[in-house]
Amino acid sequence: MNYLDEMNTRFLNHLRSDVDVSVGLGLPDHLGRLGDPSLDAHWQSVADARKLLAEIDDSRADDFYERLDLDLIRRYLQQDLFFKTVENHGELQRRRKPDGVDGISAGIFQLFVNDERESADRLADILSRLRQAPAYLEAELAVLSTPVKRWRDIELEQASEIPELFASILAWARETEYPDVAALEREIAQVNDALQAYRDGLSRLPTTDRFSIGIDKVEELLALKQIDKTPEQLRQMTAEYARETQQILEELRQRLVQKYQLDPATDAATLHEFLNREYAVELKNGEPASVLDHYHQERETILRFIRDRQLFPIPDDQDMVIMLTPGFLQPVIPAGAMWPPLALRKGTAKSMVHLTIKKDELDEHTRLGICTMMIHEGIPGHHLQFASAVQQP
Template sequence: MNPEKKAEFKRTIEDMFEEFMEFDPTWATYFGIHKYDSLMPDGSKGALENWKNTLKSYKEQLENFREADLDSTSIDLQLARDIIDLELFDLEEWKIWSKFPEGPEKVGDGLFLLLARDYPPAKKRMKALSERVNRSVQFLEETKERLEDPVKIYCRIALESTRRLPRFLSHILEEAKKYLKNNELNLLKKRIERLEEKLEDYESWLEYKMQDARKDFAIGHDMLERRLELRGIEMGVDSILKLGQVYLQKEKKKLNRLARRIDANKSVEEITRELKKNHPQSFSEALEEYRKEISRARNFVKKRNFASLPQNEELKVQETPHFLRHVTPFAAYFRPAKFDKNQIGIYMVTPPENEEMMKEHNYCSISNTSIHEAYPGHHLQLTLANQHPSLIRLLSEGTEFVEGWAHYCEEAVKNLGYNDTPEHRFLQTLDLVWRAARIIVDIRLSCGEMSFEEAVNFLVEQTGMEREGAEAEVKRYTYTPGGPLSYLLGKHLIEKIREEIEEKLGSDFELKWFHDMMLKNGAIPIKYLRGILKEEVNQKLIQTGKKSHTNNI
């Protein structure tokens, strides 16, 4: 290890992280860096060109470092290079910025974070929010010049966000009345009115752009493979597709066995309908049930020593904001701000927009979704990830670990006895079928082998999902290629690592130790986590007096 080089690398990473925050102030708000709370990004095409040059400059700087000089931070060097390469791929090759009008969703996200969080104090957040509303007008106008190659489905998604934002802005104004004085409140009101006018203009502009927008949104097989590789996923697209197909058949057989256990005279479809009918009478009652369920799940994690629970953490359950509901049919999660003292996560649950969608908030699904989003899933994982001192790990796209961990937990807690009934197992297995179907849809949709309608029909037919929910799912899949497949792929990889470690450690294997080792290193790609776990296993083998030099996992 070279101490001087290590110190230089630390400064370089700090500078690079700061550049990321300046490029997109909404990221800074997300991480709890509040000096940027009143700002919006520069939405112009020129800003993207400058950003590319900045990234390339840091790529050159990183060439000055060797892993041998950095010792324990060598993984951060690899991650930093991967992050830059992935960013440059998206900017220069995929060019999603030229296809997807992200302006409305970015505005909504930037405002939502300031409204939903408890820090800084409410009055300060409202003032920053007022400034961000003001700057959003210019931001939306700037983003128009980026849309050089509009895609019809992307424009339609952006249109829905644009039309939904005014309702969210009205909610902001109502909240602001609790904290702002008359002159401050009047200023916010005028700024909101100006933003609403800009949204009307943006809506008309999008409708015009849609006329000549192309239908094809697929990234293509080779581009998808390259993007997965840059994310650190070592399996190829074709191998992942085969994995999804194998799991789909396997889990459907398991679903049939569970159906027979519940009622031998009824089909999978009939049992699915019956279980989905068992739901709270109203959405407000459903929200209360979600809150009760996360409390029960947290107590189980603690009582059964599933994993360590962090200090100063809290999870808030609230409605998904209106502008996100068309792409978030069920639930989603916002991690705590890394730099806020109190680690408060946000568990968003989407209200049903028709009576049929209320079935998705049935009691068994509430339990399974809360394991995934709350304890011991996303909230536990990402709160613990925030404790790692590395700045670069905050920017890392370890989606297969983040989603894979939460998906892994759904079954892992059942295996320890949590809500381990045939009915809960049935719907948890149905979710496994959904995740397997996701792999197939994600890859075939991204490779241009499946249309939007075919993808929706496939989800409905394979999982029994309500059509409205399936449509919202597939909308998100169209602009997140490689994201949906991460759930089951990540679960599969985690289970394989666990099997290998259990085999090596034998009776010395401890589940809590394994989970803590998984979680304490940040939300990084499994490719790198595997190397860290190898060293941890070797240390444990040394402690127990067993040989370590031949133990590779």
């Protein structure tokens, strides 16, 4: 084993040691386990990352590509350490940002919607995780000091929606005749009680509206991201971009007003409303969820266009699942989001696209917007990029 192989193995083992990271990568090591939200575990992870970072030795790399791989490992560890040690007004940010809901639900949701194994195996892992959830929530609450109010409010809203996820899992267990369905039902009831206790405890904590990590930390993060601009230069770039965008919008307004023979005085907001009506999608039986049908149709139209013209190869073993955003994720996904394929899971490279569709927000999902979104998030956009990447040796 050469030096790079040794470091790759150690780096992968470091990733495996974090339950949430391991599951998120598609590794099978901890499917039935929750992570440890305690500060002791947090600082142990920091110590392990620092130790591995200190032992990276570029001089032992044989060529440019090995040095590049070592640099990527280094940058991952540096950014991981940054976010695990950054402070917010003198307090570790970890203690200001509640993460109990995501901690117990992310892996369970993945097992529910993005796992190719038999349902009984997946439900067994879900049951195991549910049994650990009450203790996890207690430990999470013990970590928190004075949460940022916005983060606290999002956590409370998500916690109120989690029972909907558990109800769907219980219905799936009954439908598939899972043999431990009674135990699953008992554990769900206990976790729902624990969630209420967690919400009550979280509501009693003092909060702060202040959020600042300081200019020094901002500059450090920019350097870690290899952004060679100062915060002031980025602000100026943003202001210039906004000005240019306004100019483009005004030019488009004039052209579109002429195209659709509207009053020349029609302003941008009125034009936007007109286009939303003009390109509104037809709902089946008035159901907002039927908007998904239009996304699926647009996906097939795009793929057919690419194949007919042989624009570029499309990987065979890939898929993109388009689904409604579950209630517990809607506070953090107001419109839509894409989860790329699990990087280290064998088999089909599958992306998950969540769409938040509400009756009073259908203007977010017009024929104009749907085609743009599917190109951007799907193929030839992010999904193709990630699906191609995870299939590399």
